[in-house]
Amino acid sequence: MAAAFPDFRLGTVLATSFTGTLSERRGDPVERIPVPHRLVDWLAVNGLAVDSCTTAQLDLARELREAIHAAATAAAIQEALPASAVQVINDRSARGRAAAILTPEGRRRWRLGSASRVEDALGVIAADAISVIAGERDGRLALCASPTCRAAFFDTSQSRSRRWCDMNTCGNRQKKARFNAGRRGSPGPAE
Numbered sequence: 001m002a003a004a005f006p007d008f009r010l011g012t013v014l015a016t017s018f019t020g021t022l023s024e025r026r027g028d029p030v031e032r033i034p035v036p037h038r039l040v041d042w043l044a045v046n047g048l049a050v051d052s053c054t055t056a057q058l059d060l061a062r063e064l065r066e067a068i069h070a071a072a073t074a075a076a077i078q079e080a081l082p083a084s085a086v087q088v089i090n091d092r093s094a095r096g097r098a099a100a101i102l103t104p105e106g107r108r109r110w111r112l113g114s115a116s117r118v119e120d121a122l123g124v125i126a127a128d129a130i131s132v133i134a135g136e137r138d139g140r141l142a143l144c145a146s147p148t149c150r151a152a153f154f155d156t157s158q159s160r161s162r163r164w165c166d167m168n169t170c171g172n173r174q175k176k177a178r179f180n181a182g183r184r185g186s187p188g189p190a191e
Contacts, residue, residue, distance in 0.1 A: 013128070019151060021042060022062075036054060050121055054118075064126060067084070067087075071086060071129065075133050076152055092119075092123055096119060098123055138156065141155070144163070144166075146170040
């Protein structure tokens with residue numbers, strides 16, 4: 001029987017969703033792209049289908065993921081962006097050869113290089129990260145309130161006060177823990 005892979009945690013912002021391919025960074029880390037074909041799967045789900053991925057390309061992707069996470073974390077807490085992270089993001093952005101195209105339905109899609117290369121897809125992700133970190137979008141970068149997660153996410157809620165990277169995972173876990181703690185702390189039925 002083949003080993004099951006953890007589900008992808010998908011969001012609406014490409015760059016921060018990509019950083020979510022490694023979750024629970026401060027707990028028991030969950031790697032969601034442990035092998036090259038899982039990166040191919042993630043890219044396809046996010047509209048960046050590629051033909052294949054090598055181990056070296058997976059390493060480039062993970063390096064970009066960690067650079068985006070480091071830069072987004074610094075931006076969220078209003079610290080200086082790490083120079084090494086900025087360099088990786090800029091390098092991946094410059095090396096990609098993807099083009100934005102408009103569909104007949106009025107949506108933007110990405111056309112990757114003729115060989116559908118992973119590097120082109122990474123260039124799109126890096127460009128998205130640049131847009132988010134540079135503040136070109138309406139929203140704010142924030143860090144998940146879960147002490148084991150601390151994922152960077154892009155908050156587009158009206159109040160810009162979202163606390164969790166994903167309400168269905170981190171938020172739900174925290175609410176459940178608070179509920180259970182409250183039940184343990186309340187007195188039992190009177191006898």
